[in-house]
Amino acid sequence: MTTPPEAPRDATAPLLETRRLCRNFGALAAARDIDFRMYAGARHALIGPNGAGKTTFVNLLSGRIRPSAGRVLLKGTDITRVAQAERVKLGIARTFQINQLFRGLTVLENVYLAVAERLGAAPSMLRPAGRRRDVVEESMHLLDTLKLADDAGHRVSELPYGRQRLVELAVTLGLTPQVLLLDEPAAGVPSAESHIILAAIAALPRHIAVLIIDHDMDLVFRFAERITVMVGGTVFASGSPREIGADPDVRAVYLGQAHRG
């Protein structure tokens, strides 16, 4: 099912691109020949049934796992072999589907760790961490924008799960990424609190290209300007929300089951 080549948004190379990206775990082909393009300032959504290989694709983009074949390019340069730590420096950051936070540390310390890594403050051994005003300042700003300011002093483990998901987002934003990979940002969040997360995502600055992976169709169709559908480890369809919404095959394979009244 090859999709028609999209008209390139503009002349420059796409911000993030994969060419025939594959990854197999033994016999299972978790990712098969994925061609994917994402442009600066994109609001891109990746949807697909469970086991479609979405999280594997995010791990391939973020560098947590290495592809079996194919290439990953950032602004045209090949970063397939570049390790995760380096990709973060190049501006590719991701959140985790299941929270991966520093549970024993306070919310401020969690964000502090990300900001300190980015600003190169981490290796300094002799100055007190709290005295790095630049890092603390930026961290507090971030917490303000995500309305986590009054939780700053609490330990992550003491927060309700919904607010912990916000901290997950805050830590990743601390890396001021060019490409932000959001793996089911609202997963596990009670619907009463999910609006805070949606608001935070909506408020993300335009210059960040955001790829969101989720099942929540309301979120996807309200947020995304482009949608890619993955089935069985490969790209099944790609296009604007309107095209994807109207595409009968997509509806049959995926939206049909998930489309709620």
Next chain:
Amino acid sequence: MIFGVDVASMLLGGVAAGMVLFIVSVGLSLTMGLMGFVNLAHGGFAMLGGYVIVQAMNHWGMGFAVALVLGFVITAAVSVVLERLLYSRLYRAAELDQVLLTVGLVFVMIASVTLLLGPENQPLRLPLALQGQIDLGIVKYRTYSIVLIATGLLLAAGLWLAFERTQIGAQIRAAVDNRRMAESLGINIARLFTITFAAGSGLAALGGGLGAEFLGLDPQYPLKYLVYFLIVVAVGGLGRVTGVFYAALLIGVLDFVLKKYLPQGGTAFIYGFTILLLLWRPQGLFGGQAR
């Protein structure tokens, strides 16, 4: 001909030493493999078993074989109590807490045995039939070593069958590979842990009793040989009977040959070998994925 005899007797000696290590360590590999529990007190169970066997023989007039069975049963029972009361509370705990619990247990075992039976080494007199020499055609060799090799092989075969061919064996192997998945299949993990722990400790008791001829038996036993048991388990790989068996043989023969030809540097070589191997294969020769 002389050369043949020399090699044969060396091999026999090495294999016998390996068997002792195998019998004592196989239980440790199971408990560490299945429960992911750093059980430094395993040597303590070997000592308890050994003491029960010695007491049974010297004071209650039992035969060697009967005493071994009694040692197995009593130590397994004690281990079930300890497992239910203490170990089961720390299955999810960090490594440090597990190390602390088991080191604490070792100290308690050493002190209580010293208090009850004194610090002296416990003499274990083998039955007459097992003493002296046996003629194997090409070489006359220590009867007890041959008996030990036979027992070790029997035990290895029995354990292999128990694991590869029985229901409970399959459950244990499943739980070793992926405890959460096994749990979700309805396997009662808690019961499985208790059974494995009891079997492991019982085997350690057998090891303590059978190995007393070589390793002696005194209150300091658990700490003296701790490093050797851990090396065999780490090299063999966790949770696999075959892994420990081959690792024990390999180290037994290696140690024996080295002691003969390089008496001074021997043990240093064993440590070096273990380091290189663990760097090459962190999960050991036969272990599954490194936990």
Next chain:
Amino acid sequence: MTPAPPSGVLNRPAALVLAGRHRIRLWETVPWTLAIALYVAFPKYLAFGTELLITILFALSLDLVLGYAGIVTLGHAAFFGAGAYTVGILAKQGLWSEPITGLLLAAAMAAAVGLGSGLVLLRTRGLTLLMLTLCTMALLEEAANLAHVYTGGFDGLDSVPITPLFGRFEFNPLYPTTQYLYVLAVLFACFAFVRTLVYSPFGQSLTGIRENLLRMRAVGAPVRTRLVLCYTLSAAIAGIAGGIWAQANAYVNLGTLGLDRAATVLIILALGGHGRLYGAFIGAAAYMSLSHFLSKVYPTGWQLGLGLLLVVIALFANNGILGVVETLAHTLRRRRTGTPASPPGLR
């Protein structure tokens, strides 16, 4: 993000806590005043005191890797022994016996061993790492035994000649007054360094690695380099502890590299509470006084008591004596003020 006025954000409560976290609190002077008090009030217990201070220094070095970076090791005595033998051999061969510079050489040698083993071992984790640290230490112990011409083997190096401190203060074997103050000064210096390190961004990143290795990689931290660097620094401090032990006792033997010493320091840290700087102080004081005074009264009983104490600590106290104290203080504050304030951030 609209830039709010800079000072406004910085005096938020959480920011103030973080900014003030490293400030010295009043009760932090207690251990040092007690140490001076012991010197003045109990001159006869200075041998025990010196051994206690050295044990605290050694436990502090382990706390850096275990408490802050989360590396569980049963082989930390390898560095203690490396430092001790460096001082012992240099002095015995008449090459170098000045105390202070001797410690720097001990630290350098131990750091080299730490760097070498760290680069290789820290690729692994869990039981494998535990085994590798154990085997490395055992290998060093065997090597020391083999090189008995230099190390004196089982009997060790006796009457190691150490020149007087600053050329004036003699190391008296019977009344170790100089040794006690010398060790106290070195402990203070090392403690100041570790305390600064722990509160620095580097220290903060170590706690990040301990709490969640996966996430630290995801935020772009070069995790292995940090761990190796931390391991090397800790080895250097352990080397200093070993070196100063050799100087204070004018004696070095295989015991400095033994499993017994490595296991004891691990127990001490677990007893006191790891990842808490002062866990080393409390753990060492508790363990050493128990082992010293109790064992005089009832030798075998002491071991039984220690064993039971360890089992209780492992099962109930989540992080040693300091952990218990902290949770008590936490619940007290919670009951008094009713607000679920998180315990002080003194990590």
Next chain:
Amino acid sequence: MFKRIIAITTVLAATTTWAQAQEVKVGVNLPYTGIGAEFAQLVDRGMELYLKVNADKVQPYKITLVKRDVKDPSGANAKIAVQELLTQDNVDILAGWIYSPNAIASAPIVTAGKKLAVIMNAGTAHITTMSPYYVRTSFSMWHAGYAMGDAAAKTLNAKTAVVGYTDFPPGKDSLAAFKRSFEANGGKVVDEIPMGGAGAVPDFTPFFQRAKDKKPDVFFVFVPAGDHAAAVVKTFAALGMREAGIKLIGPGDITQDTKLQAMGGAAVGLITMHHYHADLDNPENKRFVEAWKKEYGATSTPDFMAVGGYDGMAAIVHVVQTLKGKVEADKALEALKGWKFNSPRGPIMIDPVTRDIVMNEYLSEVTMKDGRVFQKTIGQIDAVKDACKEQKIGPCAPK
């Protein structure tokens, strides 16, 4: 009932106050816990038994034993124990030392403390040269090693020998002593096999296998007493080395009385050289063994370590008597130089020059006698000195 309690307490109060002036404190350092616990118990009982059996000789003075646990042979704990015995308990006399490393580590403190220090076991030869206050009532490795080299060549007329030794200083001393006298008498040591450390008992089979292949006339073995000795005898029998015509000889450590019965038949035929074993046939030893069994039970038996403690306490009591309770180190040393005592091991003397013990060495063979394993004395050398210091060999040469 109440009246009786009052009576007892008054008597006690009277004696203690009266004896207060005459009390002598003896600081004892032994490894009461850890791998040496068994040996500590033997030396401790030896000391206590002498005080009990010869209570009359102690009058009118009162000897109190202040005991400290040194836990292990690492030297560090021993140093602290000795330092605190001197400074905290300010004892008048020091005693103990099972392990050589502990005696070596304590030497500088003993010298600084200026108190008589009686070594009751540690056997490395040059220890007594390490402090002028050390006096040894146990043995030097050279006593048995040197004498056995002599006996092996002359009495057993062996031509070739293999030496197996535990790889730590007492082991090296034993090897050097045996080799020097055996080769001085025309023998030839064809192989020297270090057999593991003094800690965990190694499996001796590979070492014995190597010795067996060399087919020597005699196989001289030194290992620490205790489970090492038991394992040696078992392995010797199990490998059928006796049938192969190899005689196992060594110092008495390998046929320690406390382990002998457990070794059973495997030990028969062993020939050892030592200054004491419980089957020695002299009236003093008969009384000693009898008192021991009465005090510590019929199955219990004294051995060379116990007699080290027993004679050590005899020396202390002699010093206390001659100095009328006011023990001053240099006078105490004077009192012990040339001191003679009729010990269960036979007549002993403290060498005035080296402050080490001079005693008989007995060549004995293990046999079975009325159902018991018995050591038959088949030879004796009187008044043997420590050859290492006498011939100023290696570390024994004065610095």
